[in-house]
Amino acid sequence: xxxxxxxxxxxxxxxxxxxxxxxxxxxxxxxxxxxxxxxxxxxxxxxxxxxxxxxxxxxxxxxxxxxxxxxxxxxxxxxxxxxxxxxxxxxxxxxxxxxxxxxxxxxxxxxxxxxxxxxxxxxxxxxxxxxxxxxxxxxxxxxxxxxxxxxxxxxxxxxxxxxxxxxxxxxxxxxxxxxxxxxxxxxxxxxxxxxxxxxxxxxxxxxxxxxxxxxxxxxxxxxxxxxxxxxxxxxxxxxxxxxxxxxxxxxxxxxxxxxxxxxxxxxxxxxxxxxxxxxxxxxxxxxxxxxxxxxxxxxxxxxxxxxxxxxxxxxxxxxxxxxxxxxxxxxxxxxxxxxxxxxxxxxxxxxxxxxxxxxxxxxxxxxxxxxxxxxxxxxxxxxxxxxxxxxxxxxxxxxxxxxxxxxxxxxxxxxxxxxxxxxxxxxxxxxxxxxxxxxxxxxxxxxxxxxxxxxxxxxxxxxxxxxx
Amino acid sequence: xxxxxxxxxxxxxxxxxxxxxxxxxxxxxxxxxxxxxxxxxxxxxxxxxxxxxxxxxxxxx
Numbered sequence: 001x002x003x004x005x006x007x008x009x010x011x012x013x014x015x016x017x018x019x020x021x022x023x024x025x026x027x028x029x030x031x032x033x034x035x036x037x038x039x040x041x042x043x044x045x046x047x048x049x050x051x052x053x054x055x056x057x058x059x060x061x062x063x064x065x066x067x068x069x070x071x072x073x074x075x076x077x078x079x080x081x082x083x084x085x086x087x088x089x090x091x092x093x094x095x096x097x098x099x100x101x102x103x104x105x106x107x108x109x110x111x112x113x114x115x116x117x118x119x120x121x122x123x124x125x126x127x128x129x130x131x132x133x134x135x136x137x138x139x140x141x142x143x144x145x146x147x148x149x150x151x152x153x154x155x156x157x158x159x160x161x162x163x164x165x166x167x168x169x170x171x172x173x174x175x176x177x178x179x180x181x182x183x184x185x186x187x188x189x190x191x192x193x194x195x196x197x198x199x200x201x202x203x204x205x206x207x208x209x210x211x212x213x214x215x216x217x218x219x220x221x222x223x224x225x226x227x228x229x230x231x232x233x234x235x236x237x238x239x240x241x242x243x244x245x246x247x248x249x250x251x252x253x254x255x256x257x258x259x260x261x262x263x264x265x266x267x268x269x270x271x272x273x274x275x276x277x278x279x280x281x282x283x284x285x286x287x288x289x290x291x292x293x294x295x296x297x298x299x300x301x302x303x304x305x306x307x308x309x310x311x312x313x314x315x316x317x318x319x320x321x322x323x324x325x326x327x328x329x330x331x332x333x334x335x336x337x338x339x340x341x342x343x344x345x346x347x348x349x350x351x352x353x354x355x356x357x358x359x360x361x362x363x364x365x366x367x368x369x370x371x372x373x374x375x376x377x378x379x380x381x382x383x384x385x386x387x388x389x390x391x392x393x394x395x396x397x398x399x400x401x402x403x404x405x406x407x408x409x410x411x412x413x414x415x416x417x418x419x420x421x422x423x424x425x426x427x428x429x430x431x432x433x434x435x436x437x438x439x440x441x442x443x444x445x446x447x448x449x450x451x452x453x454x455x456x457x458x459x460x461x462x463x464x465x466x467x468x
Numbered sequence: 469x470x471x472x473x474x475x476x477x478x479x480x481x482x483x484x485x486x487x488x489x490x491x492x493x494x495x496x497x498x499x500x501x502x503x504x505x506x507x508x509x510x511x512x513x514x515x516x517x518x519x520x521x522x523x524x525x526x527x528x529x
Contacts (some may be wrong), residue, residue, distance in 0.1 A: 120512030134484075138477040207520065306513045307504035314501075334488040341492045342501050353508050388480045 108200025134335020175393025182422025193403030318343025
């Protein structure tokens with residue numbers, strides 16, 4: 001495993017080594033492929049691995065680098081994508097029997113952008129069926145193989161935690177980016193709704209779907225976000241105008257920022273003591289950085305907002321799958337069928353009522369950010385569960401529902417199980433830079449994000465690189 | 469630590485399928501759906517609140 005001083009390479013570190021021609025994209029890609037070969041039988045993060053295609057792309061990246069320089073800071077960086085994201089010439093299963101052996105003849109917008117930036121596609125990672133709850137894949141948590149990595153972006157999170165890729169893409173319709181990232185000791189941003197084009201991604205819900213990246217650091221996440229974001233005519237929900245330089249957020253100071261804290265015994269009360277403890281310690285670290293805190297009250301309609309969220313998912317999922325479900329209902333898994341049946345029952349009037357409730361809730365959440373710069377909450381109510389159920393996304397729902405940005409960073413480990421714990425930062429509309437600045441400064445002051453799953457060290461020695 | 473879960477994947481899948489032997493929607497999910505519907509229908513909404521309006525006076529109760 002390629003490392004510096006025992007630490008797995010981040011995108012930023014690998015990018016610098018590649019730019020300085022001290023690391024070849026081929027060497028880095030082969031390292032990821034070796035780790036996939038070694039650990040995949042136990043982790044089961046991948047649906048499809050295209051080793052030949054990846055090495056071909058890596059050789060081309062090496063050639064370009066030697067010729068005159070890389071295409072971007074992601075040049076030569078190996079990545080994976082969740083198997084609901086279309087990849088030209090590579091099977092895209094959606095985690096479902098419905099798609100069979102569907103092989104798209106086009107790349108999703110996010111894959112196009114990453115390839116244009118010189119990143120190296122390794123393959124497709126596991127997902128629950130069409131990114132819903134239910135239809136769970138067999139993927140294991142690299143920190144503790146008897147436990148879930150979370151979902152629906154199960155394989156994406158597990159692959160980065162197991163050192164198989166330097167980053168992966170996932171999606172969130174309820175909690176499917178933040179929850180698996182927290183469960184796997186990773187950093188992940190769910191951006192503002194509309195930041196990233198969903199063209200070429202199977203729809204779970206038109207008004208709730210977000211795309212994000214699993215990485216090891218806030219800096220890495222900013223680097224990937226810069227490549228992913230931007231207007232796209234093919235996805236009318238994308239925001240017009242240019243995106244900011246997210247990496248410049250690494251230079252922002254956080255002193256005197258104000259973070260809101262919801263009632264610790266209310267909606268965001270964790271079920272596991274160690275999670276509450278980690279969140280309290282994260283607050284302490286941020287206070288020491290000069291951040292101020294203020295108690296805030298969530299909008300009173302939060303229970304109704306959760307109901308509206310679930311109804312929206314059912315109805316929009318049913319609308320998306322309507323033709324296919326009527327034609328071949330037996331190809332769908334039972335949990336997915338259940339949601340589609342209920343979605344088909346929901347009247348248009350009740351669906352629109354749910355959207356009106358979302359309006360009220362969104363207004364209330366946006367007003368909170370008139371008082372504070374960000375919110376801090378635990379990322380999950382529990383640790384990753386033993387077995388295959390992917391866990392409870394409830395803490396992530398409010399920010400998916402409202403389209404406001406949220407991010408998780410590693411903030412501790414459970415003493416009994418050794419499982420990672422994450423905290424969640426949420427921000428105002430278009431407020432990713434604030435979250436990245438807070439995440440980055442927090443990571444400068446702590447080392448939770450540097451910890452790696454024990455499985456990485458079990459069977460191979462580290463291939464050490466000299467310090468920069 | 470490399471322990472295996474208590475139940476293997478095939479057993480898990482079989483248990484999941486068993487939940488739906490009575491039909492495509494379980495009793496638990498039907499109950500949740502109806503509770504959520506009642507919650508939404510009972511929530512007072514001003515005439516000025518439109519679906520998915522992000523800002524503005526129309527979003528206020």
